[in-house]
Amino acid sequence: MASAPQPGGHDTARVHVPKRLLDALSDSPASAVRSWLDALPETVERQLTAWELTLERVVTPGGRHGLVALVRQADGTPAALKFPVPGPDADREQAALAHWDGWGAARLLRADPDTGALLIERLRSAVSLRSLPEAKALLEAAGTVRRLWVAPPEGHPFASVTGRTEEDREVMRVLGAGAWAADVRPLTDEALELRAALPAEPPEEVLLHGEFRQGKVLAGERLPWLAVGPVPVVGERAYDLARLVLDRCEDLAAGSGPAAATRRRVAKLADSLDVDRDRLRGWSLYRAVEAGLREAAVGDRRRAELLLEFAGWL
Structure with missing residues (x-):
């Protein structure tokens, strides 16, 4: 999306909203989100001026939850300027990054409460843990996520x-009732039963990344690996670790004995981080089914079938 110069004097033609973000928000019913998206090029330009930043480029294809631009600060230090999609998750991302203060995650440098802009420590966006062999990637991921699991701040x-x-449970009930989902209804039922049982007696309440996976851990300068893009929640560590269990499940599917390999992954991650194996297995199955149903709903049946097959291995 290229915009013409605005009445305020900013030339927004150089700020292009990535297609992936446009597509993700194209069906949003919220008028505030649509207005935010329309004004985004101008908002970016105003923030660059206000914080004396030099734009290098907008990251593409980017993500579905916000725009990220690579910038340089007045002293030449590189940084990333992020504009999360407005809403509670944007406020929570800022709060989580501020609370971690660079411990295991990219450091938050500045925040603007009016625009929602976040100025974040620049990491090497092209180099994530997915670039490493699986065993090494899981080892580094475990060390990174361990740092994020801290007590939440007061009044969080x-x-x-x-x-x-x-x-999620209400969404799963609707999606799982579809005719196409008949074959996986036993898995859906088990996932819903696990969701009812697991939160009943959580063993702990710590701050979690929420969507922790290898692609969310990028190479840095200050530390070798740092997490980005949290969707933070408070709960037990097994919930966070379950998303990592699902990571690169296509690699397991391509190998021999995927069910046994999946169970070994659960055991290894649980033991290395002192998490209960049964609870990790339960949350992993739940998150695999929930993700699989959502992928099917948006038309990615191949990915959906892989995730649901993975849940069956558990």
Whole structure:
């Protein structure tokens, strides 16, 4: 999306909103989100001026939850300027990054409450843990996520795992009732039963990344690996670790004995991080089914079938 010069005097033609973000928000019913998207090039330009930043480029294809631009600060230090899609998750991302203060995650340098802009420590966006062999990637991922699991601050804004999965449960019930989902209904039922049982007696309440996986851990200068893009919640570590269990499941599917390999991954990650194996297995199955149903709903049946098959191996 290229924009003509605006009445305020900023030439927004150099700020292009990535197609991936446009597509992700194209069906949003929220008028505030649509207005935010329309104004985004101008908002970016105003923030560059306000913080005396030099634009290098907008990251493409980028993500589905915000725009990221690579910039340089007045002293020449590189940074990343992020504009999350407005909403509670954007406020929670800022709060989580501020609380971690660079411990295991990219450091938050500045935040603007009016525009929602976040100025974040620049990492090497092209180099994530997915670039490493699986065994090494899982080892580095475990060391990174361990640092993020800290007590949440007093009066925190974060949702709980119980609350977030309650919302997901209603979506799963609708998606799982479709005719196409008949073959996986036993898995869906098991996932819903696990969701009812697991949050009933959580062993701990710590701050979680929420969407921790290898692609969310990037190479840095200050530390070798740092996490980005949290969707933070408060709950038990097994919920966070379950998303990592699902990572690169296509590699397991391509190998021999994928079910046994999946169970070994669960055991290895649980033991290395002192997480209960049964709870990790339960949350992994739940998150695989939930993700699989959502992928099917948006038309990616291949990915959906892989995730649901993975859940069956558990």
